[in-house]
Amino acid sequence: MADGIAAAAAPVAADRVMSPESLERRLLDVAVRAAGERDCGGLDRVPVRGRNPHVVSLVRPEVVDRDARAEAVAADDAGRVDAEAVAAWICERYPADRYPAVLLGSPHGAAVHLAAALGAPWLPTGFLLTTAWPGGADGDWPAALEAGREVARRLLAANPGVTVRQVHDPVQRGRLCGTTLTFHVRWRRVPRAYRDFLAKRLDGGVAIVVRDARTWPVTTVSPGHTFQIGSPVSGWRPGDYSAEHAAFRHTLHQSGCALWTEPEPGVPAQYAELAGEPSFEQHLRRLRPRSVHRVIYRRPGALSGCVADLHRDWFAAAARGGEACAIESDGLLDPWLALSHGIVPYWCESAARPTVAGAEWWLAGSRRFERVRVLPAPPGSTSDAYVGRAQWRALAWFGRREGIVDDLALRHYPHLPLATSHATQALRRWGRRREPPRPRPAEVVGALRRDAEARGLLVL
Numbered sequence: 001m002a003d004g005i006a007a008a009a010a011p012v013a014a015d016r017v018m019s020p021e022s023l024e025r026r027l028l029d030v031a032v033r034a035a036g037e038r039d040c041g042g043l044d045r046v047p048v049r050g051r052n053p054h055v056v057s058l059v060r061p062e063v064v065d066r067d068a069r070a071e072a073v074a075a076d077d078a079g080r081v082d083a084e085a086v087a088a089w090i091c092e093r094y095p096a097d098r099y100p101a102v103l104l105g106s107p108h109g110a111a112v113h114l115a116a117a118l119g120a121p122w123l124p125t126g127f128l129l130t131t132a133w134p135g136g137a138d139g140d141w142p143a144a145l146e147a148g149r150e151v152a153r154r155l156l157a158a159n160p161g162v163t164v165r166q167v168h169d170p171v172q173r174g175r176l177c178g179t180t181l182t183f184h185v186r187w188r189r190v191p192r193a194y195r196d197f198l199a200k201r202l203d204g205g206v207a208i209v210v211r212d213a214r215t216w217p218v219t220t221v222s223p224g225h226t227f228q229i230g231s232p233v234s235g236w237r238p239g240d241y242s243a244e245h246a247a248f249r250h251t252l253h254q255s256g257c258a259l260w261t262e263p264e265p266g267v268p269a270q271y272a273e274l275a276g277e278p279s280f281e282q283h284l285r286r287l288r289p290r291s292v293h294r295v296i297y298r299r300p301g302a303l304s305g306c307v308a309d310l311h312r313d314w315f316a317a318a319a320r321g322g323e324a325c326a327i328e329s330d331g332l333l334d335p336w337l338a339l340s341h342g343i344v345p346y347w348c349e350s351a352a353r354p355t356v357a358g359a360e361w362w363l364a365g366s367r368r369f370e371r372v373r374v375l376p377a378p379p380g381s382t383s384d385a386y387v388g389r390a391q392w393r394a395l396a397w398f399g400r401r402e403g404i405v406d407d408l409a410l411r412h413y414p415h416l417p418l419a420t421s422h423a424t425q426a427l428r429r430w431g432r433r434r435e436p437p438r439p440r441p442a443e444v445v446g447a448l449r450r451d452a453e454a455r456g457l458l459v460l
Helices: 002-008 023-035 060-071 075-080 083-092 109-118 141-158 170-178 192-200 246-254 278-287 300-318 335-340 353-365 389-396 407-412 421-428 441-455
Strands: 099-105 122-124 126-132 162-168 180-187 202-212 215-217 219-222 225-229 269-271 292-297 324-329 343-348 371-374 402-405 457-459
Touching: 023 109, 023 122, 023 126, 023 335, 060 126, 060 170, 075 126, 075 141, 083 122, 083 180, 083 192, 099 109, 099 192, 109 122, 109 202, 109 300, 109 335, 109 343, 109 441, 141 162, 141 180, 141 219, 141 225, 170 180, 170 246, 192 202, 202 278, 202 441, 215 225, 278 292, 292 300, 292 441, 300 343, 300 353, 300 441, 300 457, 324 353, 335 343, 335 421, 343 353, 353 389, 371 389, 389 402, 402 407, 407 421, 441 457
Parallel strands: 099 122, 099 202, 162 225, 202 292, 324 343, 324 371, 371 402
Antiparallel strands: 126 180, 162 180, 215 269, 219 225, 292 457
16 A cells, blocks of 8 residues: 555656766766757756865765765655656757757767767666665675665566666765665666657657676566676776775775675676666667667777767868867766867776776877866775876876866865866866867768777677
């Protein structure tokens, strides 16, 4: 009876359901701005771990925990989450009647840059939901799994068209793992609002699905509910999430964690949390059998490098810049400003060591830029998984005449994440407004295909 009453109650507001802390949400906010030919000035929300920077260290963890719980959805309200309403809210944020193309899929900053160049929206194939976890502990993943069972049961009972991937990652989330539970809610099929969008607002254009194909050990908890410890986004391997790994022990110590249960060995691998459901794309292809293209990556840097090179080619062909490069990271990006100011964008998924090393290799293999500006997004915690300030500075050395690491971001690094609008402030003074290039969707798909094999992409 209680579940029936909850299901009949008003759904939780979509802008609360889709966590403001998530990469999906920050990229959506950016993509909406870019589709409307606006920069990200005004996206001033500071992530919870970046707020109150002057609060003393002994009190600060309690303040961060309080803010995280306040922004999360109550676990008892999981049955009032309406995934279809979230899809409708996402579509409503794009105001135009017609678009020439649409990008869908895994959250990746380069995909949003492609959408901006095409004048197209970006639609995620899932969203991240956090629920409050009173009395939790960041190192106690077995308790997190047990607490997540009931949340996932309520979510799935109210939303049979989704799956739920619960993730417990002390490297990326630190203390927040003991304050909130994290669920990646992924549509099995194209939701109704997306179907309407494709049918009524896609002006004969193509749909490009961008998909993360990384895998990770995943435990099946119940039908539709799976659980993973850690994430490939950290740059670590699954076996590194062990107390036998010195760097992981140090990470746990930094977050005040005194308890860790070793994960069971031999857990089979599945697609990781950002991949989305394969059945989503299969349904999309049935809806639009002749106009769906697929871009798959196992290294996020492969897509970042390809899209950066496309921008440089477009700028050169139009004689509109291309000799300045911005190394963006996490939520510090501004696709419209980069496009309209002739700045080549390379996006780093995180501050993870392999991710930043990938940006360094790309710069080393590229024709040298006159100017390089680096925006190191502070991850919010201390871990040996992340690069130090010196490696961010090394990226700036590739600028022939000028190499700058953003000073404010570096001062906040690694503990205090910044608002997205900081990228706009940093880049707005770094170039002049130009008429942006507008490649056609067919040109973009063709260019992706030509470079796919050399870059480690699969384009179908």
